[in-house]
Amino acid sequence: MPAEIQSTVSDKERFLPLVLASPSPRYSLSQRLQSDYHAFWYRLGERLNWSRGVYRERPVRRLNHLNGIQQERIAALQRRFMVQFEQQSEHLTALKSYDYLDILEQAWSAWGRPRSIGGVVQDVGSSNFWYASVLHAFFRPTELTGIEVEGHRIYFNGYSRWDYACGYIQDLPNTEFVIGDYAKYGQAADVVVAWYPFVTPAPVLAWRLPLSLLAPQALFSRIAQNLKPNGLFVMVNQGAAEAAIAASLCSHAGLERQDSCELRSTLRSRRVFPVVSCWTATSPR
Ligand SMILES: C[S@@+](CC[C@H](N)C(=O)[O-])C[C@H]1O[C@@H](n2cnc3c(N)ncnc32)[C@H](O)[C@@H]1O
Numbered sequence: 001m002p003a004e005i006q007s008t009v010s011d012k013e014r015f016l017p018l019v020l021a022s023p024s025p026r027y028s029l030s031q032r033l034q035s036d037y038h039a040f041w042y043r044l045g046e047r048l049n050w051s052r053g054v055y056r057e058r059p060v061r062r063l064n065h066l067n068g069i070q071q072e073r074i075a076a077l078q079r080r081f082m083v084q085f086e087q088q089s090e091h092l093t094a095l096k097s098y099d100y101l102d103i104l105e106q107a108w109s110a111w112g113r114p115r116s117i118g119g120v121v122q123d124v125g126s127s128n129f130w131y132a133s134v135l136h137a138f139f140r141p142t143e144l145t146g147i148e149v150e151g152h153r154i155y156f157n158g159y160s161r162w163d164y165a166c167g168y169i170q171d172l173p174n175t176e177f178v179i180g181d182y183a184k185y186g187q188a189a190d191v192v193v194a195w196y197p198f199v200t201p202a203p204v205l206a207w208r209l210p211l212s213l214l215a216p217q218a219l220f221s222r223i224a225q226n227l228k229p230n231g232l233f234v235m236v237n238q239g240a241a242e243a244a245i246a247a248s249l250c251s252h253a254g255l256e257r258q259d260s261c262e263l264r265s266t267l268r269s270r271r272v273f274p275v276v277s278c279w280t281a282t283s284p285r
Pocket residue numbers: 124125126127147148149150180181182183194195196197198203207209213219
């Protein structure tokens with residue numbers, strides 16, 4: 001599993017008015033230079049459209065070095081969702097998969113709402129879609145699509161995100177990975193999921209992307225448009241401050257919050273607690 005950069009967010013509150021009010025936010029010189037550098041590689045990746053073939057992880061088969069709490073929690077998830085991620089994935093991917101599944105499970109338990117089962121599920125900003133099997137296990141969708149704008153990124157081993165995604169979804173029925181901008185993706189969905197969508201500049205640069213890709217208002221508006229009546233948008237944010245910015249943007253985009261919770265105990269430790277929220281579209285769009 002290639003390492004993805006986990007971002008730090010420090011300037012959220014200061015940035016929110018800019019995102020909402022200004023069509024072209026003002027960035028520092030350093031941010032613009034970094035952005036231009038990332039834009040070069042991003043465009044090159046797009047142009048190269050490189051593939052080395054489907055990449056399949058070597059399954060670890062057995063998860064070692066888990067503490068007692070992790071062992072217990074993973075065993076409970078395995079029983080409840082009939083999953084064994086370690087039979088398809090390397091150690092880190094398997095552990096991260098249990099962690100994401102646990103986050104979804106904890107959120108739904110906290111909310112006491114019935115799990116949304118079946119239907120069309122879209123995942124926004126899927127990276128290489130390493131967690132496709134998590135969404136399958138939790139939502140049991142009739143169709144699952146991961147949409148990622150930077151799907152052509154090439155890793156150090158010469159495989160691209162596309163190659164990895166093809167491997168991750170190979171055994172999952174009715175699942176696809178689409179390279180493109182979700183803000184331009186006009187397909188109806190019963191559930192839309194977004195893990196850590198970008199709402200401030202720092203994470204965009206930390207993920208080595210150009211700041212032109214920071215357009216949360218367009219992204220959330222598209223989600224509101226794509227949701228079917230009674231459809232649900234599920235969002236996970238890094239910490240309460242980022243969640244507050246995202247919430248404000250969602251409300252402006254025509255989404256209404258139904259539930260939210262901060263998870264203080266997760267399978268993998270984090271600097272900030274994830275905040276999970278779910279939303280419906282306020283009116284037919
Ligand atoms: C913080 S990363 C999270 C990746 C993944 N969801 C995860 O949890 O590992 C955000 C991802 O969203 C993608 N992204 C950003 N804007 C997007 C857009 N408009 N359409 C599709 N993907 C987008 C980025 O390229 C990046 O891979």
